Amino acid sequence: xxxxxxxxxxxxxxxxxxxxxxxxxxxxxxxxxxxxxxxxxxxxxxxxxxxxxxxxxxxxxxxxxxxxxxxxxxxxxxxxxxxxxxxxxxxxxxxxxxxxxxxxxxxxxxxxxxxxxxxxxxxxxxxxxxxxxxxxxxxxxxxxxxxxxxxxxxxxxxxxxxxxxxxxxxxxxxxxxxxxxxxxxxxxxxxxxxxxxxxxxxxxxxxxxxxxxxxxxxxxxxxxxxxxxxxxxxxxxxxxxxxxxxxxxxxxxxxxxxxxxxxxxxxxxxxxxxxxxxxxxxxxxxxxxxxxxxxxxxxxxxxxxxxxxxxxxxxxxxxxxxxxxxxxxxxxxxxxxxxxxxxxxxxxxxxxxxxxxxxxxxxxxxxxxxxxxxxxxxxxxxxxxxxxxxxxxxxxxxxxxxxxxxxxxxxxxxxxxxxxxxxxxxxxxxxxxxxxxxxxxxxxxxxxxxxxxxxxxxxxxxxx
Numbered sequence: 313x314x315x316x317x318x319x320x321x322x323x324x325x326x327x328x329x330x331x332x333x334x335x336x337x338x339x340x341x342x343x344x345x346x347x348x349x350x351x352x353x354x355x356x357x358x359x360x361x362x363x364x365x366x367x368x369x370x371x372x373x374x375x376x377x378x379x380x381x382x383x384x385x386x387x388x389x390x391x392x393x394x395x396x397x398x399x400x401x402x403x404x405x406x407x408x409x410x411x412x413x414x415x416x417x418x419x420x421x422x423x424x425x426x427x428x429x430x431x432x433x434x435x436x437x438x439x440x441x442x443x444x445x446x447x448x449x450x451x452x453x454x455x456x457x458x459x460x461x462x463x464x465x466x467x468x469x470x471x472x473x474x475x476x477x478x479x480x481x482x483x484x485x486x487x488x489x490x491x492x493x494x495x496x497x498x499x500x501x502x503x504x505x506x507x508x509x510x511x512x513x514x515x516x517x518x519x520x521x522x523x524x525x526x527x528x529x530x531x532x533x534x535x536x537x538x539x540x541x542x543x544x545x546x547x548x549x550x551x552x553x554x555x556x557x558x559x560x561x562x563x564x565x566x567x568x569x570x571x572x573x574x575x576x577x578x579x580x581x582x583x584x585x586x587x588x589x590x591x592x593x594x595x596x597x598x599x600x601x602x603x604x605x606x607x608x609x610x611x612x613x614x615x616x617x618x619x620x621x622x623x624x625x626x627x628x629x630x631x632x633x634x635x636x637x638x639x640x641x642x643x644x645x646x647x648x649x650x651x652x653x654x655x656x657x658x659x660x661x662x663x664x665x666x667x668x669x670x671x672x673x674x675x676x677x678x679x680x681x682x683x684x685x686x687x688x689x690x691x692x693x694x695x696x697x698x699x700x701x702x703x704x705x706x707x708x709x710x711x712x713x714x715x716x717x718x719x720x721x722x723x724x725x726x727x728x729x730x731x732x733x734x735x736x737x738x739x740x741x742x743x744x745x746x747x748x749x750x751x752x753x754x755x756x757x758x759x760x761x762x763x764x765x766x767x768x769x770x771x772x773x774x775x776x
């Protein structure tokens with residue numbers, strides 16, 4: 313089968329050899345360690361605590377939720393005592409109100425956990441409710457609530473459900489290991505998704521640099537007519553929703569639109585397994601698989617950890633850092649192209665924590681930034697067809713209007729421009745910061761418009 317791809321993009325060294333052949337290992341938090349549960353681990357409204365300091369919680373207990381449609385509940389991943397509710401750093405650098413649980417080491421579970429169901433006997437409403445109640449969100453990106461993604465407006469028909477198995481970020485191999493070790497669960501999760509959209513076709517997109525994964529998933533799909541495995545050209549950012557959709561269907565998602573507008577739903581490998589676990593095993597989202605890699609860590613590998621465990625506790629549990637010339641000088645949460653740099657390991661692992669990279673001086677070396685030479689390489693490689701050099705200029709001048717005019721809000725923050733820039737300009741960093749500012753302005757303006765409309769409607773009603 314021909315490998316498919318999208319326009320432009322880059323080819324960074326993949327760095328996956330450090331951890332690709334390391335099977336997934338389970339790491340449990342130590343007794344008396346503290347786990348932190350930030351109230352916002354997803355796109356949408358933050359949760360509010362359902363517990364108070366002094367309460368005893370059990371594994372699988374819902375400890376926070378929000379009544380908002382666009383939100384996702386949070387569950388205790390250990391048993392123990394709630395010792396505090398306070399602000400805590402998350403991998404992206406924000407400080408978020410968090411529930412602090414001191415692990416008693418007993419892993420005592422709530423009653424009623426592990427009540428799996430046969431999805432073939434469930435209604436669509438029951439499946440969606442179960443996914444929502446399990447706190448499942450997108451585990452490969454920004455944490456979009458999965459029950460919302462799987463339930464688009466009725467006038468938006470879905471004919472493709474795409475599983476992002478590209479794992480195009482260098483170094484990360486957690487999805488790869490899942491495809492080798494639990495392919496049947498991935499297929500079962502996709503079948504549950506397809507039950508919600510009976511006319512849709514399921515496609516698992518895997519890059520060509522993962523032949524074992526292609527073989528494993530192809531074998532797991534044998535005899536299933538509505539699921540296929542599609543090889544993809546190894547290129548970054550092949551796993552981006554818009555670019556995966558274009559590669560497989562040749563459809564384009566318009567600016568500001570969601571994948572459903574192109575008849576597609578996209579979820580990554582671990583999210584699909586979380587769906588299978590929620591429905592077939594009756595377990596909420598309490599764990600995730602994290603790749604820990606780079607030459608600065610003693611034992612690179614793929615680790616199944618409890619959500620809420622600090623990255624410091626994770627590093628200590630797997631043997632710590634190398635020393636001397638191989639000591640890490642840069643830490644990244646996620647992949648090197650899009651992941652944020654960490655200045656401390658005292659951050660909580662959250663639902664979207666896919667990796668921890670520990671780079672030595674050799675791996676992290678960044679030459680001094682120089683003036684733009686107008687070579688056009690950033691334009692040539694931008695997968696969104698933008699002009700990063702121009703957006704960078706707008707960002708540095710504080711020209712928000714010009715930034716928006718030149719489609720800066722369409723940037724997917726993939727970092728391809730910075731990677732290719734011969735002058736080593738921090739294009740993606742400046743664009744990301746300005747995009748955040750302008751997106752905030754746009755959201756504030758929309759909220760003000762809604763408030764004004766509501767006030768006018770109320771005044772009109774009172775007048776009548």
